[in-house]
Amino acid sequence: MNRRTALKGMVVAGATMARATSARAATRAAAPADAVGLLYDATLCIGCKACVGACARANDLEPDTSWSNGLYQAPLDLNARTKNIIKVYREGANQSYMKAQCMHCLDPACASACMLGALKKRERGIVSYDATLCVGCRYCEMACPYNVPKFEWAKLNPRIVKCELCRHRISEGGIPACAEVCPRKAVIYGPRAELLEEAKRRIAEGGGKYVPKVYGETDGGGTQVLYLSHVPFEKLGLPTLGDEGVARRARTVQHAVDKYFIMPAVLYAALSAATFRNRKNAAWRKPPEEPQP
């Protein structure tokens, strides 16, 4: 057993323990066994935006040139034509690039919101979109704590647009275009467990270069896209969410009300009984009395 497999074993054991703990606390969903993801290391990124162009090409997205007079791709933020973007944070001497795309949450709020499961965790834990089940209600946009799903406002047959981790490339044996094209390996693709292990190794060997935390390990219940940074994560626009799954609270309430239709059925029976009794005996149902002469 070499060092690598030993580490892997420890990670798996740790993950199992974490799963057991979270099962007890039930505040966090476990990662799917085949979960894949990205690891973005902000200390390595040079902001070349090769990933932005590669993403647009790989996903047949028309380049967003609205802020460059039609000259070159210059999206301001994620939008209906941009599934992946490089942003910059600058404050005095501190600066960092930031890559934003779907986080592929372990307990995605968008999927929890979606009425028919158009957005859902499917193969490899990828939060993917099925337009045939989407009515265009945009509750996913309301729900996502990272403001990721975008809507094709300009179209008459609009869809939701978001990073699906190049699942069409993965199913053909490829990897996400952003990870493939990155010249500095600032973003890498792989099984989530291995990425997490790698991230922790970099922190351990980084000599204090990194914020000692892997964003996405537990944040918002955990995500399949993980971040390493030398500046505080909130400076990169990553929200402070706590360890609880973002969808958990609303789900707890929703299930308490609706699970197996027990509560509604019991309530309906009681209401029917009361209505039946009260209508039967109600004074207004008796024929009007003849006026006394």
Added chain:
Amino acid sequence: MIRGAQPVGRFTMNRTTRTLAVIAGVGVIAMLYRMAAGLGAATALNDGYPWGLWIAFDVVTGTALACGGYGIALLVYIFNKGAYHPLVRPAILASALGYTLAGVSVALDLGRPWMIWKIPLYFWHWNPDSALLEVALCITTYMFVLWIELSPAALDRWRGDPGSRLHKIASRLTGPVDRGLTWVIALGVLLPTLHQSSLGTLMMLPGPRVHPLWQTWFLPVLFLTSALSMGFAVVVMENLFSHHVLGRKFETAMLASIAKVVVPLQVGFIALRVIDLAVRGDLALAFTMDSYAALFWIELALFAIPAVVLASRSRVMHAPTLFRAAGCLALGGTLYRFDTFLVAFQPGAHWSYFPSLGEITITAGLVAMELLAYTAIVHYFPIMTGAAAPRAQVEKAGV
């Protein structure tokens, strides 16, 4: 059959109804533009504020204001308060129209409305986590429930008119409808209980994106209680207003006794909000000098003032005061919903939203349609009770 309910009489257009018709017409043109040009062109909605006026007002506030039918049904059929029975039909009519137009609004708001039929039919895809799914299914069903609850009014009219082509069928249907109505009425209490609370659950999912003065575990309870108060408030206002317009004697005593129900609801709402904030340790936010704290206090005031007014026996018997208190309450519930869905929603500093002209015209058009339809229907069908009183008597009452 409601004793004493009768059509108001021939419906003629006057200046008010003509104005409403124009507003409704402009609304229809705006709706056609929305369908032809798409959401991006017709609305100010964006990726930061994907929900705007139509959801916050037409759906979330509109259906709460249309909870009169729910509130009165709860009192009459569940709590056996037969005294309020004359209020059933006017309340159900207002509710049926309110919910129907909320449905129209949803169809306009959806980006892919031609997929709407999949929501009820693709039951194997139903997501049990989705509060929106519950809201969608409940509101759709309740819309039909309300029209069925109202159908005896139409049957009464046609049955009582031997010259009508529908006379025979109406006579034949009256018995079965009356017997089956029990099950429909019970459903008409169950469904609003479920979806009015779930409208609150909707905003739990955005979690930290909703300002902590509004984000709470108790959103469903707060939405349900305020929806009931708003429904009662609208019943009171509608009753006073229509009696004033039609020159009828006010039923102030009956309306005032509804206030007895509303006061504990209001007190409960305020207490729950304040205690919840205190327990969470966020009460300090209410004393911050910002617009959120200001809106919070305005909401509480709009809820507290009517509660104080309605608790006084002498004041509540004064029709104009009663009308203003009810108006205050309806406004408070409206503001609470706007705040929860729009103002307290914080997608990020670089996003902003103010409804476009198209959105406003469509909402105004829908409200105008509702008022017009209400007026027309009470003229043709036996909805309202109470005979006309001498005009002078009404004027003395001072509304």
